[in-house]
Amino acid sequence: MQPSEDLLEMIASFSGNLVALTGAGISADSGIPTFRGKDGLWNRYLPEELATPQAFARDPELVWEWYAWRMRKIFKAEPNPAHIALALMERKGLIKAVITQNVDNLHERAGSRNVIHLHGRIDEMRCTECGKVVEVTEPPESIPPHCRCGGLMRPNVVWFGEALPQKELNLATELCSSNNVVVIGTSALVQPAASMPFYAKRNGYHVIEVNPNTTPLTGIADLSIREKAGKAFEEVCTILKEEEIR
Numbered sequence: 001m002q003p004s005e006d007l008l009e010m011i012a013s014f015s016g017n018l019v020a021l022t023g024a025g026i027s028a029d030s031g032i033p034t035f036r037g038k039d040g041l042w043n044r045y046l047p048e049e050l051a052t053p054q055a056f057a058r059d060p061e062l063v064w065e066w067y068a069w070r071m072r073k074i075f076k077a078e079p080n081p082a083h084i085a086l087a088l089m090e091r092k093g094l095i096k097a098v099i100t101q102n103v104d105n106l107h108e109r110a111g112s113r114n115v116i117h118l119h120g121r122i123d124e125m126r127c128t129e130c131g132k133v134v135e136v137t138e139p140p141e142s143i144p145p146h147c148r149c150g151g152l153m154r155p156n157v158v159w160f161g162e163a164l165p166q167k168e169l170n171l172a173t174e175l176c177s178s179n180n181v182v183v184i185g186t187s188a189l190v191q192p193a194a195s196m197p198f199y200a201k202r203n204g205y206h207v208i209e210v211n212p213n214t215t216p217l218t219g220i221a222d223l224s225i226r227e228k229a230g231k232a233f234e235e236v237c238t239i240l241k242e243e244e245i246r
């Protein structure tokens with residue numbers, strides 16, 4: 001059998017008891033660089049050194065320049081077959097939710113409705129003084145941006161060393177403990193998301209991994225698709241779309 005047939009067959013066998021856990025790799029096929037890949041211009045900066053509260057306190061302008069660069073890339077990117085397949089699967093009742101570590105909005109733009117953002121969203125910024133959250137569709141005109149109250153705005157994302165949003169974390173933990181999990185494009189190095197597939201496994205559920213490289217999850221995966229996300233879901237996407245038309 002072809003990997004995509006295995007994938008679709010296994011997904012269908014779960015009868016809707018499935019959630020997806022996605023990481024930067026799913027958006028790599030939409031042209032958004034992962035953290036652990038090569039990034040051209042920003043290669044000389046380590047994300048671990050820019051995406052921190054300390055970096056922002058030291059140099060908000062530099063951190064905002066980096067986020068503005070990422071925003072420009074993300075806002076002009078398009079969802080790929082993996083994002084689209086997950087949205088179609090939700091519509092068909094094959095999947096309950098997408099839990100993502102990504103800060104981009106490609107799942108939503110592909111049509112997914114139940115998206116849990118563990119690490120916040122790059123299309124929002126938050127006032128460091130009054131806490132007001134503002135949606136953005138383009139990078140701020142002046143950097144660093146300020147709130148009406150005069151406070152400094154920050155990207156509404158979770159930085160290294162910061163706590164994850166409690167509600168999202170609880171929901172994701174609960175879903176991964178009581179469903180099969182398909183893990184797509186995550187290095188499984190960033191906690192606590194990296195532990196979630198283990199909750200599923202411990203409770204007797206299955207884990208599928210889609211990643212061109214092996215990860216700490218590979219050993220527990222019931223099905224490992226060693227391909228890029230866009231390619232792995234291309235045929236799944238075509239089949240689901242055809243079923244839509246029928």
Ligand code: NAD
Nearest residue numbers: 023024025034035036101102103104185186187213228229
């Ligand atoms: P990561 O950068 O640590 O690892 C990416 C993983 O994706 C690797 O395992 C790699 O083998 C795999 N990968 C690369 N290309 C792929 C492809 N075409 N298809 C499938 N898999 C592919 O990513 P992560 O685990 O999500 O990690 C960490 C942090 O990076 C998160 O906090 C996330 O917020 C942040 N991040 C987000 C974005 C985004 O929103 N698009 C982009 C970069 C980083």
Ligand code: ZN
Nearest residue numbers: 127130147149
């Ligand atoms: Zn404010």
